[in-house]
Amino acid sequence: MKISPLKTGLIGGFSAILLEVMFKVSPPPAYGLCVACHTRDLMNWIVNNLLGTNLGMAPVSKFLPVLTVIGLLIGALAGAIIHKDFKIRRTHNLVVGFILGVLVLNFALLMGGCPIRMALRAGYGDLFGLIGLVGIAIGAVVGSEVYLKKA
């Protein structure tokens, strides 16, 4: 049984606010969900504790890191196994995938969040959240027209 992206989006957006208000996933504000930032928090928390470094992360993750992305993997794995969608595969070159991951994380933190946090910031009333979404939209459209259409 499939679930519509609209429903998932509504639940996701509301969950993000719920996480901030009820589960104290803040500061900073509008931080209930952010795949890029929460990946950074988890990674840098681990590296700092292992190596004694002082890499940056959100204040909320100082004591224990936010575990959103672990949850995403668990939930997706469960959904894939239950509905028989799980299959080992690769869509393109692994090295390219890795490099894209490094670059996307840096661009995301430059603007202050992944697409999900920009949408969250927009819903929170932050003008720059909207501007970030415009940048994402332009990048996605250019990528679609330039890269996908010619492929």
Next chain:
Amino acid sequence: MDIYQYLPAIGTLVFGTLLGYLGQRSALCFCGGLRDFSLMKDTWLLKGLFGFIGGALIGSILFHIVGLLPLFPWILTKGVTAIPGGAAGGLGFMPNLVAALIGGFGVGFLSIIQGGCPFRNFIMAGEGNQTAIMYIIGLAVGAVIYHQWALSFIQSILA
């Protein structure tokens, strides 16, 4: 022991698992939605983006009314400033504008090449996609690179 210190980790793990499941069932992807609309005028995935903003807006309004979200709406409580988190935080309008547009463009463009936004790649990793797994390892390494080198370099340019 202070239970409140554990709330963020527990809450994000629980909701992360829920959203991971829903994300897998719906193939939610904001950049994918923009891609499908751009190429085929298909609005199926794009509704996920608007749904998310709508859900966040509804939640913000509700909790603001009961007094639990005093900073909402940000533009009225804090003016035309950016919610903290970006490289241009604390700087003026123009640095934040540049950071949002360039950062946004980079994320949007590269997500098309990868085949999905960061959220979608975690879902694909959970489905067994090796490229997505390498991508999220790249995200993690990128976080170290960003805070070790990139951030100070970027801020020296923006300031």
